[in-house]
Amino acid sequence: MKLSKLYSNKPDLFETIFFSSGLNVIQGEIRLPENKRKDTHNLGKSILGKLLDFCFLSKKNAKFFLFKHEQLFNQFVFFLELELEDRSYITIRRSVTDATRINIKKHNDSHQDFTQSTHWDHENLPFEKAKEILDSILNFYCLKPWHYRNILGYLLRSQDDYRDVFQLKKFASKHKHWKPILAHILGFNSDLIEKHYELESQLNDAQNREKLVEQELGGSIEDISQIDGLLLLKQQDVNERQRLLDKFDFHSVDQAKTKKIIDELDLEIATLNKKRYSLEFNRKKIELSLKKQQILFDPNEAENLYREAGILFPQQLKKDFDQLITFNRAITEERNKYLIEELSSIKNKLKNIDQTLSQLENERIQTLSFLCETDVFDKYKQISNELITLKADISFLERQREFINKLQVLRAEIRQIREQYQNIQIDIERDLEEQNKKETSLFSEVRLYFSRIVEDVISRKALLNVKINQEGHLDFSADILDEAGRSTSADDGHTYKKLLCVAFDLAILRAHLKDNFPRFVYHDGIFESLDDRKKVNLLNVIRQYSDFGIQQIITVIDSDIPLDNDIFFNNNDIVLVLHDEGMQGRLFKLPSW
Numbered sequence: 220m221k222l223s224k225l226y227s228n229k230p231d232l233f234e235t236i237f238f239s240s241g242l243n244v245i246q247g248e249i250r251l252p253e254n255k256r257k258d259t260h261n262l263g264k265s266i267l268g269k270l271l272d273f274c275f276l277s278k279k280n281a282k283f284f285l286f287k288h289e290q291l292f293n294q295f296v297f298f299l300e301l302e303l304e305d306r307s308y309i310t311i312r313r314s315v316t317d318a319t320r321i322n323i324k325k326h327n328d329s330h331q332d333f334t335q336s337t338h339w340d341h342e343n344l345p346f347e348k349a350k351e352i353l354d355s356i357l358n359f360y361c362l363k364p365w366h367y368r369n370i371l372g373y374l375l376r377s378q379d380d381y382r383d384v385f386q387l388k389k390f391a392s393k394h395k396h397w398k399p400i401l402a403h404i405l406g407f408n409s410d411l412i413e414k415h416y417e418l419e420s421q422l423n424d425a426q427n428r429e430k431l432v433e434q435e436l437g438g439s440i441e442d443i444s445q446i447d448g449l450l451l452l453k454q455q456d457v458n459e460r461q462r463l464l465d466k467f468d469f470h471s472v473d474q475a476k477t478k479k480i481i482d483e484l485d486l487e488i489a490t491l492n493k494k495r496y497s498l499e500f501n502r503k504k505i506e507l508s509l510k511k512q513q514i515l516f517d518p519n520e521a522e523n524l525y526r527e528a529g530i531l532f533p534q535q536l537k538k539d540f541d542q543l544i545t546f547n548r549a550i551t552e553e554r555n556k557y558l559i560e561e562l563s564s565i566k567n568k569l570k571n572i573d574q575t576l577s578q579l580e581n582e583r584i585q586t587l588s589f590l591c592e593t594d595v596f597d598k599y600k601q602i603s604n605e606l607i608t609l610k611a612d613i614s615f616l617e618r619q620r621e622f623i624n625k626l627q628v629l630r631a632e633i634r635q636i637r638e639q640y641q642n643i644q645i646d647i648e649r650d651l652e653e654q655n656k657k658e659t660s661l662f663s664e665v666r667l668y669f670s671r672i673v674e675d676v677i678s679r680k681a682l683l684n685v686k687i688n689q690e691g692h693l694d695f696s697a698d699i700l701d702e703a704g705r706s707t708s709a710d711d712g713h714t715y716k717k718l719l720c721v722a723f724d725l726a727i728l729r730a731h732l733k734d735n736f737p738r739f740v741y742h743d744g745i746f747e748s749l750d751d752r753k754k755v756n757l758l759n760v761i762r763q764y765s766d767f768g769i770q771q772i773i774t775v776i777d778s779d780i781p782l783d784n785d786i787f788f789n790n791n792d793i794v795l796v797l798h799d800e801g802m803q804g805r806l807f808k809l810p811s812w
Contacts, residue, residue: 220357221739223308224300225271227568230333232808233295237330239771241765244788245774250800252650255778262797263806264774268375274299274311274327275371276350279318288812289315290428298333304735309356312339321349325356359732369400373724375741381717384694387392399695404727405685406661408650410644412693416456418640425636429629454614465560487570488579495572498565509555651685651693661730668726671735673699682706683723697723712746718757721745739770751781758787
């Protein structure tokens, strides 16, 4: 598929553009001296790519120039004529005011004018339906299951799309929206890559649900066997209390509570008091030790005392005493550190024991109160309250069991998804290795064409590479190589980055010449920043690829044309000249907006 003609219902305001099958140059000429130093000239040469995208049924966007300045363009209707693989033609009609209603017509002859036509094969089509029909007519079977618009970004390169060879401005969203289609175009198994992203999404979703369930559990027990055991015991207590209430007999309860006081509460209270006594004793010993640890011997005072008594106090002896004191002081500081830590631990233990003793004493008092209670109705009321508490505990445990069951199901699902995810990743790695090693693979073809284009322009080889990143996804890179075959940073500059983009687009088209695939590419400002020799080299590549059957539409400013090359373009190359001498020189013969 190639471009044949672009026109509108207002030819006096938008000049019709007839495209040749080879090189098509949109040339801007800066004729006024005061404009020669300006970076932008508002001629409209860069708008042409956006207009082509509009005619290829891009989504309506309020920021798009036709809709942003709708008062200027609301009367415009645009027609794009395309040449198909079988040498037949189709024309797409799209208006500004009713941009979501599309007309499509097939015809056998080129350069038709359907501005007044009332007969269309497909008329007033809803937007999405129109894209489906256009996709079926173009029949880019090697793109399936993707749509024709998925490849257009690489065929209509604006200035914003030269920042990255692979990730276009329209692909600023998640990688899963563009990496599979790019991998498919390069000959990799895109089904695996799509499945990999799908499983990753499922895995993230399952793991997020797992976290929510864990939060519901609140960090409590996750052993369902333990939950079932607690439920069994609680249910037994409920049955026992219900039986007592039904019989109105509390004798066995009295026995049980008496046994609990003797066998449990009193014993635990005694044990804790004994432990408390031991801890208090240790606490006081540590506090006394921390107070008493002082070194009372002072070598300087001893030396003065010996001197007054007329007795020799050797200097070496004083030095030994000083070292001994320093040593003891270091040991004391280290010992104090551990004593302080132990004291803090003892105080925390005493605090916990006091709290536990308080709870046990309250329970003992309540139990004794129950045993001393003579009013049977008060006992009935107390056991009823205990029954309510037990049932609430059972309800909580059952809810915990429900969450744990859900958690177990989720974890099983996560294990299953993770296993599938890892298996798919292994398959992707195998496919990547196979396409890299196979000299006749589509990827190898693109690689060779890509490097050859760059070498023909700047006499340096370039490497197109695809690898697996740490997340297990494909990463695409394009690097200019030095003489030793090592990657350099030359591609970091805007000029060479643009060259790599152009080389990539052309390499893709050439590798797919055997397929029913687009045969055109649009590059805005293709020669900007290149030196004159490289411009000539690039133009030779462009002409060579035109001979291969690839239609190229490029935009240039006359200042980009080498000064010493009067025949850089011939008359047949230039399909539209724009200039700065009034509105008639612009793409749209309208005031600047």
